[in-house]
Amino acid sequence: MAGxxxxxxxxxxxxxxxxxxxxxxxxxxxxxxxxETEKRCFIxxxxxxxxxxxxxxxxxxxxxxxxxxxSTPGLGMHVEVKDPDGKVVLSRQYGSExxxxxxxxTPGDHQICLHSNSTRMALFAGGKLRVHLDIQVGEHANxxxxxxxxxxxxxxxxxxxxxxxxVEQIQKEQDYQRYxxxxxxxxxxxxxxxxxxxxxxxxxxxILTGIxxxxxxxxxFEAKKLV
Amino acid sequence: xxxxxxxxxxxxxxxxxxxxxxAEQPRGAELTFELPDNAKQCFHEEVEQGxxxxxxxxxxxxxxxxxxxxxEDPQGNTIYRETKKQYDSFTYRAEVKGVYQFCFSNxxxxxxxxxVYFDFQVGDEPPILPDMGNRVTALTQMExxxxxxxxxxxxxxxxxxxxxxxxxxxxxxxxDLNSRVSYWSxxxxxxxxxxxxxxxxxxxxxxxxxxxxxxxxxx
Numbered sequence: 133m134a135g136x137x138x139x140x141x142x143x144x145x146x147x148x149x150x151x152x153x154x155x156x157x158x159x160x161x162x163x164x165x166x167x168e169t170e171k172r173c174f175i176x177x178x179x180x181x182x183x184x185x186x187x188x189x190x191x192x193x194x195x196x197x198x199x200x201x202x203s204t205p206g207l208g209m210h211v212e213v214k215d216p217d218g219k220v221v222l223s224r225q226y227g228s229e230x231x232x233x234x235x236x237x238t239p240g241d242h243q244i245c246l247h248s249n250s251t252r253m254a255l256f257a258g259g260k261l262r263v264h265l266d267i268q269v270g271e272h273a274n275x276x277x278x279x280x281x282x283x284x285x286x287x288x289x290x291x292x293x294x295x296x297x298x299v300e301q302i303q304k305e306q307d308y309q310r311y312x313x314x315x316x317x318x319x320x321x322x323x324x325x326x327x328x329x330x331x332x333x334x335x336x337x338x339i340l341t342g343i344x345x346x347x348x349x350x351x352x353f354e355a356k357k358l359v
Numbered sequence: 360x361x362x363x364x365x366x367x368x369x370x371x372x373x374x375x376x377x378x379x380x381x382a383e384q385p386r387g388a389e390l391t392f393e394l395p396d397n398a399k400q401c402f403h404e405e406v407e408q409g410x411x412x413x414x415x416x417x418x419x420x421x422x423x424x425x426x427x428x429x430x431e432d433p434q435g436n437t438i439y440r441e442t443k444k445q446y447d448s449f450t451y452r453a454e455v456k457g458v459y460q461f462c463f464s465n466x467x468x469x470x471x472x473x474x475v476y477f478d479f480q481v482g483d484e485p486p487i488l489p490d491m492g493n494r495v496t497a498l499t500q501m502e503x504x505x506x507x508x509x510x511x512x513x514x515x516x517x518x519x520x521x522x523x524x525x526x527x528x529x530x531x532x533x534x535d536l537n538s539r540v541s542y543w544s545x546x547x548x549x550x551x552x553x554x555x556x557x558x559x560x561x562x563x564x565x566x567x568x569x570x571x572x573x574x575x576x577x578x
Binding site for chain 1: 386388389390391392393400401402403404474479487488501502505506508509512513515516519522523526527529530533534536537540541544547548551552555558559562563566
């Protein structure tokens with residue numbers, strides 16, 4: 133009697149476990165493989181005062197089972213973010229699953245580098261690491277359901293908020309574009325100046341060298357009594 | 360025992376619902392990464408059957424601004440392959456559910472590492488609130504106007520991104536040209552001096568050796 137009653141429950145429990153496992157191993161989007169201490173860098177060109185949120189999840193390759201383990205405690209990833217001037221904005225060690233956030237204060241190329249600081253080198257020898265990565269910039273980083281719940285907005289108000297965020301991002305990008313265009317113009321004008329001055333200088337050097345050559349040879353031949 | 364069965368059934372239903380949410384979740388990834396010379400980098404993403412995905416990529420800096428790219432379906436068939444492309448856009452409707460991989464290869468280049476931007480979008484954009492998928496009534500005029508504006512702004516942001524990438528590429532070339540002009544000018548000045556001095560020296564050396572011979576000929 134007890135065996136008959138427990139049977140379907142056990143089956144349900146097994147199904148639940150399978151579903152849970154499927155949920156847990158569900159890919160969080162894009163993933164790639166990196167080697168043991170390999171460093172992988174991504175570049176985000178962003179205007180200033182823009183928030184960037186990055187989520188990652190790592191899975192280690194199990195050589196015996198030839199499959200990626202769902203989650204690996206003890207495996208850490210070091211995240212380093214550098215701003216356009218090379219200054220380090222963020223440099224932290226996270227666990228096997230982590231989330232990092234930073235806000236840019238200078239417009240330009242920010243470099244986000246990830247490498248693993250594996251604490252289990254022996255197990256990892258010759259292995260691969262699968263990294264699921266998701267980087268959201270600016271307006272895409274906003275979590276609208278959360279904002280709606282926190283500020284108690286209706287759907288229309290939430291849509292208006294989203295449109296405002298988008299327009300703000302467009303404005304920031306346009307300001308950044310103006311700054312970039314100025315830099316580009318300075319570079320082009322510098323090239324123009326350099327080409328101009330160097331060609332004048334080289335023509336002058338050429339003429340002076342020619343004159344020097346002629347005079348030197350003339351005095352040389354006069355000394356040798358050939359002229 | 361009577362109450363345990365419905366509770367576990369509801370837990371199962373919740374898990375199934377969560378799983379479905381994950382399965383339906385449209386995703387997008389936009390990354391810029393460095394591709395060293397003689398290297399290949401691959402990215403993978405799980406796509407459901409019947410879902411349309413698109414891949415846009417562009418080379419920003421490096422060499423001749425070209426890269427090889429190929430996309431493979433879960434069975435290993437190549438569904439897209441291009442060599443030495445500067446930028447391209449590729450859309451595909453997934454016939455098979457599974458992990459699709461796309462790779463960028465710089466193996467043809469020996470000394471120029473490249474910066475590549477790609478934008479991989481899967482499915483359509485999710486609704487702004489998760490429970491909006493099952494609406495009973497149609498959208499009001501305000502709401503549909505908001506949706507139209509949202510789509511238009513997305514187009515603006517997309518074209519801004521493309522403009523930014525083009526500008527980055529042009530600026531990289533201009534800065535390259537600037538430094539090349541400097542090096543070339545300095546190099547040419549040095550070459551000029553070296554050549555003129557060695558011309559004079561060589562000429563002098565001719566006349567210094569031949570002098571006794573000419574004296575002998577004249578006398």
